[in-house]
Amino acid sequence: MADDGHPRGRLAGRLIGLGVTGSIAAYKAVDLVRRLQDQGADVVVLLTPSAARFVGPLTFAAISRHPVEGDVLALLPDGRIGHIVIADSVDALVVAPATAHWLGAMANGLSGDSVTAACLATTAPVVVAPAMDGDMYAHPATQANVRRLRDDFGYALVEPESGPLASGQQGIGRLAESGRIVDAVVAALAGRPIREPRSERRPPTVAPVRDPDLAGRRIVITGGGTREPIDTVRFIGNRSSGKMAVALAEAALDRGAAVTLVAANTTVSLPDGATIRQVETTGQLRAAVLEALTGPGDEAGPDALIMAAAVADFTPTRPSAGKLTRGERVILELSPTPDILAEAARIARGLDAAGEPTRQALRPVPVLVGFAAEAGSLDRAPGKLVRKQVDLIVGNDITAPGSGFGTDTNRVVIFDASGGQEALPLLAKREVADRILDRVARLLGERDATDVDGDAATRQTVGPTHEGQP
Numbered sequence: 001m002a003d004d005g006h007p008r009g010r011l012a013g014r015l016i017g018l019g020v021t022g023s024i025a026a027y028k029a030v031d032l033v034r035r036l037q038d039q040g041a042d043v044v045v046l047l048t049p050s051a052a053r054f055v056g057p058l059t060f061a062a063i064s065r066h067p068v069e070g071d072v073l074a075l076l077p078d079g080r081i082g083h084i085v086i087a088d089s090v091d092a093l094v095v096a097p098a099t100a101h102w103l104g105a106m107a108n109g110l111s112g113d114s115v116t117a118a119c120l121a122t123t124a125p126v127v128v129a130p131a132m133d134g135d136m137y138a139h140p141a142t143q144a145n146v147r148r149l150r151d152d153f154g155y156a157l158v159e160p161e162s163g164p165l166a167s168g169q170q171g172i173g174r175l176a177e178s179g180r181i182v183d184a185v186v187a188a189l190a191g192r193p194i195r196e197p198r199s200e201r202r203p204p205t206v207a208p209v210r211d212p213d214l215a216g217r218r219i220v221i222t223g224g225g226t227r228e229p230i231d232t233v234r235f236i237g238n239r240s241s242g243k244m245a246v247a248l249a250e251a252a253l254d255r256g257a258a259v260t261l262v263a264a265n266t267t268v269s270l271p272d273g274a275t276i277r278q279v280e281t282t283g284q285l286r287a288a289v290l291e292a293l294t295g296p297g298d299e300a301g302p303d304a305l306i307m308a309a310a311v312a313d314f315t316p317t318r319p320s321a322g323k324l325t326r327g328e329r330v331i332l333e334l335s336p337t338p339d340i341l342a343e344a345a346r347i348a349r350g351l352d353a354a355g356e357p358t359r360q361a362l363r364p365v366p367v368l369v370g371f372a373a374e375a376g377s378l379d380r381a382p383g384k385l386v387r388k389q390v391d392l393i394v395g396n397d398i399t400a401p402g403s404g405f406g407t408d409t410n411r412v413v414i415f416d417a418s419g420g421q422e423a424l425p426l427l428a429k430r431e432v433a434d435r436i437l438d439r440v441a442r443l444l445g446e447r448d449a450t451d452v453d454g455d456a457a458t459r460q461t462v463g464p465t466h467e468g469q470p
């Protein structure tokens with residue numbers, strides 16, 4: 001990496017796919033990733049199932065910063081086919097070490113693993129560095145396969161070296177030194193432009209590991225979808241899975257926070273480390289949030305409240321005590337539910353329903369985050385931020401591909417109280433969660449900085465904090 005943060009080197013800006021197959025030399029592929037990165041390359045690793053028995057995917061994911069492509073049948077979180085994304089975006093594919101078995105599979109086009117599949121699917125140059133026992137390499141079958149890859153497919157072969165082998169024998173079969181393989185990749189790319197500079201067309205990246213920057217913080221998160229009873233068996237509900245809230249809870253726990261998760265009808269398993277409050281209706285969710293905000297006794301309230309739950313806006317006015325029977329004509333009257341987030345914001349700042357100071361503000365004043373799930377335009381989201389008097393609104397278009405209920409990914413825009421908008425690309429919900437928590441951590445830092453003598457929390461009770469909003 002050069003001083004200006006931009007990679008320099010003979011592979012600067014290149015994306016290299018490194019296919020690792022099941023030889024004892026697989027451990028040398030870890031060094032090869034580093035040597036390719038030293039030359040400025042971004043490296044994504046593909047593993048065959050037997051290679052994964054020699055070196056685990058975690059090692060390669062950690063050093064490459066990309067999820068490892070190990071299962072030819074698995075899809076990426078955003079629904080794309082991983083080995084095809086790699087095949088279509090890499091500048092070159094390198095197979096190192098290449099086993100006798102893999103050479104045979106490749107020579108015959110048998111795409112049973114992601115390395116072979118990517119090689120079949122790519123138009124990029126392929127560099128192959130075999131490694132195996134000397135007699136295996138010398139066998140006419142192996143030599144025929146090597147010739148086919150080199151002469152018929154046009155692959156660049158980096159011949160194995162002579163020396164002591166894992167079998168205990170001496171012979172030709174040791175994986176070529178990393179430097180020779182890097183040289184072969186550079187030579188294969190000579191004169192070619194960078195194939196796919198757009199990051200959204202390249203394989204996804206692994207989220208960077210965050211510091212425990214929320215240690216000592218208490219965070220209340222709501223998630224899932226509320227159910228409003230029509231009678232004793234039926235309800236009005238919504239399609240929220242709770243995935244976004246669980247991602248937020250897991251991310252906050254990993255960053256050291258104590259987390260209370262108010263879970264309304266979720267379809268995913270809830271994190272072990274969080275205090276769970278199971279609720280069903282909007283009324284129960286409201287009670288749980290208000291209790292978590294003010295808490296029993298003199299305990300300080302939470303540092304942040306993140307309302308990711310899909311809360312009903314209407315509830316049947318008079319739910320039936322029994323089960324409504326077939327044949328009756330039913331007209332349901334719905335009443336609006338209280339806006340829990342707006343109420344929480346008023347309580348936090350010690351305001352009454354008219355916005356007048358009425359009691360002590362909470363100490364600390366929690367950072368308040370709401371969600372705005374919209375179908376189509378996010379134009380209404382900034383208005384919600386002002387109306388509800390919250391610090392951040394996370395807007396997402398639930399009709400956009402890969403976004404919304406039940407998906408593993410989300411594309412959101414974070415609106416803040418000073419009118420700023422941060423549009424994030426399509427990301428895994430866990431990464432969205434971390435980006436939201438980055439903002440929460442920053443706001444908490446700012447709050448602490450202005451609260452040195454304990455005055456800031458009180459100061460915030462006397463007026464709206466969102467002047468300047470449209």
Ligand code: C5P
Pocket residue numbers: 282307308309310311312313337338339340341342369370371372373384
């Ligand atoms: O106004 P809208 O329902 O779009 O606002 C969404 C945000 O407000 C979400 O954060 C949701 O959890 C919260 N909400 C609430 N009480 C309601 C409805 C929504 O706190 N009755």
